[in-house]
Amino acid sequence: MADSESASPKRRVQVINGVPRVYEDHPYWDSEKKQCRHRRTYIGRLDEHGAFVPNKSYLAGQALAAVDAVKSADRRFYGAGYLLDHIGKVTGVEADIARSFPSIKDQIISLAYFLVQEGESAVYRFPRWMLSHWHRLTHALGSQGISRLFGSIGEEAKLDFFRRQAKRRLEREYLAYDTTSISSYSELIKQVKYGYNKDGERLPQINLAMVFGETSGLPVYYRLLPGNISDVGTLENMIADAAFLEFAKVKLVWDMGFFSAKNVNALYHAHYKFIGALRPDTTLARSSVEAVRDRLVHYANYLEDDDVYCISTMTAWDYVWNTRGGREERGKRRLYVHVYYNEQRAAAERFQFNHGLRELKTAVQNGKATDAQMERAQRLLTFKSTPVRGTKVEYNDEAIKQYTRDFGYFVLLSNEMKEGDKALECYRNKDLVEKTFNNLKNRLDFKRTLVSSVENLEGKLFVEFVALIYIAYIHKVMKSRNLYRNYSIQSLLDELDVIERFDYQGQRTRYGEITERQRKIYEAFGIRAPDGKPSKTRALETADDEA
Known part of the structure; x- marks a missing residue:
């Protein structure tokens, strides 16, 4: 039997359960029955206004046709992607992804670009985005393909990526450490447990611990945790992970929820430097405050830039550690205790x-x-x-x-920083971690996990993490160059996204109109616009330098 298409498909509408479904009618000749027959392919529905709403399969097919077809010309939005290309090179993300995930590097990078540019858009909209934006893929990636991609991101390759990223900046900065909760109602994910999030809500959730560079402003590493584990119980596992990932010369800063004698002993045992806050109800915090209460609030102890009073003292920590062989180690370790008082x-x-x-x-x-x-x-x-x-x-x-009586007092510990002002500055920089989590959950569609398997959850989380590196870099530059006066992250990306790229067969790539505002944004990030031309201000500065 040989069936052959005899005419181009026509769109028709069929009402199914009250919903007008749109399908393509493919007529073909049935050589066995000697008659014309029809094959239906459902491609979407009509909304209440009669407008066509395509389904995922149709969008994926359109993307495939757009990518795979041999075209004499191609026109895509390119401006935001061009900036992300630069960030990928500066941070080493592009090179490290290529080495750790050689067979799926383009899929990971393209999907990360989508997450960065589209803000809170769900991943299922990626095929539609592919139709209009420049990307690296040579084939369509629909919903099923994205699920397969998430499932193919292996643990060994992820750890290799973390190692490579850590080596680029780990020795030059303190690492901030914090956790957040992500709600999930999937019963198939073992890490989902009932627990209390930072807002006091008791929900089925997973916890996410993240390490974040304070100087670079970039995330370094994350770890998925069961939803019912407390903050204090996570730090020792992070220390073990750091050793496994071959992190060298680790310097860690943590919030008061992570303090325990066991954790401090673990940090001393690993020879890590640290700055951490004490819970006010601990014996050490109360005794430290009491020791300086009568002499703290004097102008000689006032840190004007921080608007706090501070007294720093060196003491000895009673170190105790039980080795794997059952041997107990004891000794004294140097510890700096910084006691602060803030009237506000x-x-x-x-x-x-x-x-x-x-x-x-x-x-x-x-x-x-x-x-x-x-x-x-x-x-x-x-x-x-x-x-x-x-x-x-x-x-x-x-x-x-x-x-x-202890209102306004707080205590920091460190085994490296003996100056109270420097310790406080480093500790306050950990707020970057909280902003990172806000970006992760609010901007990157991660308020609720919508995947149903551990493999897909881990894969989606990793791609979100890669996207977060780009966002964190954008945030750092925008803050240092005062770009937040005129833009949010989304509005800045939208400003650049309208720049088009034209590729003609056998001709040089051409770009659409680029405004003076757009050129200045690129120059704030240390690059010129895609056409290589400087802004008028930059051109005048260059001319003056040459003169």
């Missing part, structure tokens, strides 16, 4: 405390206090019962005085 912080903490205390008293008086509130009330309130007036609730002034 004290006022803010007192205001928040007073507001909460009033609400607590009201809840107790009205009989609406929860068990947790009643437990707190036992410490901060007094209860006096009389036969006539019943129970009278009053403030426990002495308990409140003890509770609030």
Whole structure:
């Protein structure tokens, strides 16, 4: 039997379950039955206004036709991709991806470009983006292809990429460390556990730990964690990972949630430098504050640039470590303790405390206090019962005085930095980590994980991580060159994205119109526009230099 197409397909509409479905009618000649027959290919639907809405298969087919067809001319949006090409070279991402993932390097880079340029757009829109934007792929990559790509990103190749990236900048900067939670309702992912996120919500989630360079402003490494693990339990695993990944001369900065004697001992054992905050309720924090309380708030201890008072002292840490062979190591290790007091912080903490205390008293008086509130009330309130007036609730002034006496104080530890101002500056730079997580979850479509397998989750997370390196670099340049006065990250990329690239067979590549604003953006990143011409300001500066 030989079937042959006898005419070009026509679009028709069929209503299925109340939805007008669009299909292509392919007539063909059935040589066996000696008659004309029809084959249907559904390509989308009509919306409420009668406009055609293509489905994923149709979009993928269109992308394939656009990429694979031999064309005499090609026209694509190119300006933002040109900037990302430059960033990939400067950061080494392009070279490291090529070495770690030689067979799928173009897919990873192209998908990362899409995630950077399209902000919160979901990955399923990638085939549509391919039709209009310049990219490196020579074939279409639809939804199924993207899933296969995520599943093919192996652990060994990822670790190789982390090693290569770390060697480029690890020895020159402190590394900030933090965790975040990502909600997921997939029952097929073992790491999904019920836990509390940073907003206090109890949700099924996974945790993500990330290491971030403070000077470069770029993420270095991440680790996927079960959703119910606490911050303090993650640091020791990160230390072990750093040794496995051959990170040399590690310098780490962490938030107070990661402090424990075990973690500090682990850092000393690994010979890592560190700066970390103490939880205010720890014995070491309280004793450190008490030791300097009477002499801290004097102008001689005032750090004007930071608006804090500071006293730094050197002490000895009681180091204890049990080796794998069961041998116990003990000794004294040098430790710098920096105690700070900030008057604005004290006022803010007192205001928040007073507001909460009033609400607590009201809840107790009205009989609406929860068990947790009643437990707190036992410490901060007094209860006096009389036969006539019943129970009278009053403030426990002495308990409140003890509770609030450390407001405004905070303590940092370091085994390297002995100057309080430098330690505080390094610690405050860890805010970059929190901004990184905001970028990851809010900008890169990662507020909720939508994949259903561990392999796809790991693969998607890695591509998001690669995209995050580009975004972090853009953020760093925009901040240092004051570009945030006129642009957000998205508006800057949109400003460049309209620049078109024209490729004609047998002719030199040509670019669309490039404005003065666009040229200045490129020059802020250290490159010229795609056509190689400088901005007018830059051209005048060059002429003056030559003169």
